[in-house]
Amino acid sequence: MPRLICHAIFVTPGAPAGPVVSRTVINRTQGLVLSFFLLTWAASITIVVVAPHVYDQALMRAPGSLGAAQAMFVVALSALLGVASAGVVRRWRWLFWLVLAVFFLGLLRVPVAVLRLSGQLAAGSLALQGAVGVIQFTIALAMLTGCRRSGIWGTF
Numbered sequence: 254m255p256r257l258i259c260h261a262i263f264v265t266p267g268a269p270a271g272p273v274v275s276r277t278v279i280n281r282t283q284g285l286v287l288s289f290f291l292l293t294w295a296a297s298i299t300i301v302v303v304a305p306h307v308y309d310q311a312l313m314r315a316p317g318s319l320g321a322a323q324a325m326f327v328v329a330l331s332a333l334l335g336v337a338s339a340g341v342v343r344r345w346r347w348l349f350w351l352v353l354a355v356f357f358l359g360l361l362r363v364p365v366a367v368l369r370l371s372g373q374l375a376a377g378s379l380a381l382q383g384a385v386g387v388i389q390f391t392i393a394l395a396m397l398t399g400c401r402r403s404g405i406w407g408t409f
Contacts, residue, residue, distance in 0.1 A: 280408040282399040283341050285392055286352060290334045290341075297330055307378075344406040353396050359389025 279287065300307050301323055308326065315322035340348035366383030399409035 277342060279342065280399075280406070282396055282406055282408050283344070285395060286341050287338055289388070289392060290338055294330065294334050298327060301327060341406075346405050349396070349400070349405045353393055353400075356389040356393035356396070359386045359393070362386025362389075 305323065308323070309319065312319060312322040312326060315325070337348065337352075341352075362382045363386045366379045366386070369379040369382075395409040399407040402409070
């Protein structure tokens with residue numbers, strides 16, 4: 254499996270002239286979480302562009318025009334996933350536990366999708382909801398396996 258390498262340049266005040274280049278190797282666990290974040294971002298942007306009516310009901314509650322609300326949604330989502338991605342690359346411990354808990358709770362999407370399929374709840378994008386829940390739960394299991402083997406952000 255190819256290894257992802259992230260280059261970062263750090264400049265420390267008072268240090269000798271010239272930046273210090275640090276190489277961080279992204280392991281499988283980090284790559285899996287970063288891939289999920291990227292796919293989530295791409296899917297959300299695609300939905301806003303291709304089928305904006307999906308978010309219209311929620312975004313109409315925001316003050317201002319619908320276009321401004323959509324733009325703020327994209328900016329806020331990009332900032333959130335950008336900070337989370339930086340935390341994954343930097344191996345923030347608190348973010349590991351937060352992502353693990355949220356991804357384990359993703360399993361709750363599956364019963365909701367089943368209830369929607371059975372007609373007890375309004376149908377929407379139920380197949381996608383169920384699939385995302387299973388994917389999140391699978392990533393959480395991989396993260397937990399890596400944690401038990403190699404510690405926080407350890408490879409599975």
